[in-house]
Amino acid sequence: MKQKNKVVLGLLILLVFATIFYLLNAYQATFGERDSYRMIVGMNDLILFDKPLGARRLYGSDISFAYYALVDFFRPIFKKNLLLIVPLMNYINAVFGILMVIPFFLLVKRYWGVSIALLANVLLILLPVWRITAQYAHPMVGSVVFMFIGLTLISYRSSLNSLRLFSNKLILIFWDILIVAAFALCLMFRLDAILMFTLIPACLFLEGYTLKKIVFPTILYSFLPLVIFKVIQFQLPYIHLEKNGGIFEQILLWNNPVRYVDQFLRGNLLFIWGLNPLFFVIFLISCVYLWRKRSYQDLYFILPTVLINYIFWLPNPAPARHFIYLSPVVAISIAIFFADIFPKVRAFVQNHQKTGVAIAALFIFAVVISNHYSYSAPLSKKYSYAVTELGTKLHQLEPKGKPIFVIGDTIPAAAQMQLISAQTKVKGQKSNILTDDSVVAQKKSSLKPKLEYIPLLSVDNGKNKFIFYAQGWKSRTNEIKRFFSETNKYDQSYIVVNMLDKTGKKVDFDTSSLPKNSQVLKL
Numbered sequence: 450m451k452q453k454n455k456v457v458l459g460l461l462i463l464l465v466f467a468t469i470f471y472l473l474n475a476y477q478a479t480f481g482e483r484d485s486y487r488m489i490v491g492m493n494d495l496i497l498f499d500k501p502l503g504a505r506r507l508y509g510s511d512i513s514f515a516y517y518a519l520v521d522f523f524r525p526i527f528k529k530n531l532l533l534i535v536p537l538m539n540y541i542n543a544v545f546g547i548l549m550v551i552p553f554f555l556l557v558k559r560y561w562g563v564s565i566a567l568l569a570n571v572l573l574i575l576l577p578v579w580r581i582t583a584q585y586a587h588p589m590v591g592s593v594v595f596m597f598i599g600l601t602l603i604s605y606r607s608s609l610n611s612l613r614l615f616s617n618k619l620i621l622i623f624w625d626i627l628i629v630a631a632f633a634l635c636l637m638f639r640l641d642a643i644l645m646f647t648l649i650p651a652c653l654f655l656e657g658y659t660l661k662k663i664v665f666p667t668i669l670y671s672f673l674p675l676v677i678f679k680v681i682q683f684q685l686p687y688i689h690l691e692k693n694g695g696i697f698e699q700i701l702l703w704n705n706p707v708r709y710v711d712q713f714l715r716g717n718l719l720f721i722w723g724l725n726p727l728f729f730v731i732f733l734i735s736c737v738y739l740w741r742k743r744s745y746q747d748l749y750f751i752l753p754t755v756l757i758n759y760i761f762w763l764p765n766p767a768p769a770r771h772f773i774y775l776s777p778v779v780a781i782s783i784a785i786f787f788a789d790i791f792p793k794v795r796a797f798v799q800n801h802q803k804t805g806v807a808i809a810a811l812f813i814f815a816v817v818i819s820n821h822y823s824y825s826a827p828l829s830k831k832y833s834y835a836v837t838e839l840g841t842k843l844h845q846l847e848p849k850g851k852p853i854f855v856i857g858d859t860i861p862a863a864a865q866m867q868l869i870s871a872q873t874k875v876k877g878q879k880s881n882i883l884t885d886d887s888v889v890a891q892k893k894s895s896l897k898p899k900l901e902y903i904p905l906l907s908v909d910n911g912k913n914k915f916i917f918y919a920q921g922w923k924s925r926t927n928e929i930k931r932f933f934s935e936t937n938k939y940d941q942s943y944i945v946v947n948m949l950d951k952t953g954k955k956v957d958f959d960t961s962s963l964p965k966n967s968q969v970l971k972l
Contacts, residue, residue: 456563463550463570470574471543474584477536479833479861481585481826482768484508486860488586489534490875490906492520493867496527496534502685509588514685515637516588531868538586545591546583549573552597557781559604560655560750561788569777569784575816577824578723578769579776585826589773592639596648597777599631603652603670625669632674637681644758645774646671651750708764716766719824720759723769724779727819732779735786747785751778769824833861835953840865842972844873848912849943853970856929856958857947859917863908870910878905878916916942933964945970 480486487508494500502514502521510517520538527534550570558566573579583590606624609617632649635642650667658666721729739748755775762771798805828836840862843855855862866873906917944967948958960969 456558459563459567460551460554463554463567464547467547467550467570467574471546471583472540475536475543476539476585476830476833478532479535479828479830479837480539481581481828481833482587482770483827483858483860485538485586486864488517489538489864490860490867492517492534492538493531493864494875495521496524496531497867497871497873509639510685511682512640513588513638514682515634516591516639519591531871535586535868539584542583542586542590545594546579549590549594549597552594552601553777556597556601556604556652557784559601561781561785565781565784565788568787569780572728572780572783573777575725575820576723576728576776576780577725577820578773579780581824581826582770582773587770588639589642589770592635592642593645593774593777595631595635595638596642596645599628599635599670600648600652602628602631603649603666604656607656628670629673629677632670633677636674636678640678641761642774643675644761645754647753647757648750648778651746651753654746654749703765704761705764712764712766716763719766719769720763720772722822722824723772724776725816725819725823727815728779728783731783731786735782738786738789739782742789744785747782751782754778768827828861829951829953832949832951832953835949836861836947837865839947839972841869843913843915843945844869844910846913846970846972849970852914852916852942853945854916854942854967855945855947856918857945858949859906862947863906863915863917866908866910873908873910876907876909878907929962933962943968943970945972947972 480489491508491510495502502517519541520534523537553573554566554570557569602624606621606628609620609624649670650663653663653666724732736748736752739751755778758772758775765771836858839857843853843862844866846853863875867875908915908917944963946958946960946969948956950956963969
């Protein structure tokens with residue numbers, strides 16, 4: 450009983466710590482990256498104009514429709530006050546970060562004990578790629594939570610089987626349904642979470658299944674969720690009929706072999722920063738330690754997921770959030786290593802107290818410094834507030850009678866204009882202007898995916914019509930010059946320039962790259 454009380458107490462402490470941490474650090478009226486703003490532009494359109502969930506192309510709608518369904522559940526609240534959508538989407542991720550504590554603790558506790566379960570949870574929160582992504586809206590965090598719910602259910606299935614109850618078969622069937630449902634939700638929140646499915650046979654191995662007995666449940670728990678994913682995806686008409694930029698096309702574009710060379714240095718830096726440089730080194734040491742210890746089952750649980758995600762995301766590493774799927778197993782690996790060496794460290798400190806204190810201080814200092822040079826949100830809170838302020842200024846402009854081309858970080862501005870006025874209409878446009886990074890990727894790809902335009906947004910707030918480049922011009926002067934040189938469509942337009950540095954302060958921009966017949970508006 451005392452042991453159970455300690456387990457419950459430890460879990461409660463973790464939940465309180467996670468709740469305080471995530472709720473205090475969550476973004477409020479802004480987001481931490483541009484993809485979150487792309488999500489809200491689509492959701493705003495659905496809510497403002499009463500469109501069904503599958504009625505238009507949202508960011509990642511074909512691979513994250515369950516996440517959008519969850520957000521859409523609160524549509525009645527948003528209709529009364531649309532401004533609530535931003536904090537609520539952020540807090541959804543914070544809640545998922547809190548909920549992750551439970552399945553992660555239970556799974557790790559079953560295989561490695563309470564101490565490692567406690568330590569692994571703390572380490573997961575310390576890993577930048579997990580900690581940062583849980584602070585603002587994105588479906589990847591929820592996807593990981595459902596993955597570990599499914600794994601936890603698998604880990605406790607054998608315990609149910611050993612009870613030999615009268616209705617044992619019915620209970621196991623119901624349990625299997627829960628497992629499949631959890632993995633199906635994992636995929637429906639974010640399809641690329643399938644990169645974590647190597648954990649399914651690894652979990653069965655830890656349960657003591659033989660190789661032959663692993664095959665069927667692995668197929669069952671992997672294939673059925675995919676079937677459910679496709680069946681439900683098929684029910685969303687717009688997603689089903691969408692032909693351009695499908696999943697396969699995107700993979701061909703961003704994961705083609707040439708990009709492994711182009712992105713090798715940058716990809717590895719983002720990978721290391723996402724895990725924290727210090728923890729990355731400790732993770733490598735922990736893998737060597739487990740290998741020398743011959744803990745092959747532990748390594749099988751850890752390494753395949755790390756390697757598959759590393760290989761898949763290396764050619765498309767930005768933002769470092771892409772490496773989030775391997776963060777839980779990295780935390781487990783480091784926790785096992787720390788727990789094993791702790792008795793030796795404690796004995797050393799007891800015999801060499803001054804040296805021990807110095808080592809402890811040095812380690813804490815190293816963690817702080819390495820965290821400073823680790824992954825941070827692509828958009829800081831200060832920067833995010835600055836770019837959304839642009840939307841407010843654009844909305845307040847008097848009628849100009851001509852199109853206004855906006856150069857800057859435009860997606861946050863479009864989202865802000867929607868939030869301010871229910872009359873703001875945002876429509877996607879296609880162009881044949883080849884200036885985007887994706888076009889460079891296409892030219893280098895031997896597979897030649899069909900992507901022949903860059904996306905523009907037409908934003909109409911009733912007073913003025915604005916043209917935004919959907920990805921947002923940052924500081925690429927040559928690219929902007931090339932854009933205007935390839936079309937005379939905006940020669941007679943007004944142009945707003947809003948270039949900012951990382952802190953949100955305005956920076957100089959070479960206006961010679963703009964059309965001579967255009968007029969630059971100063972906001």
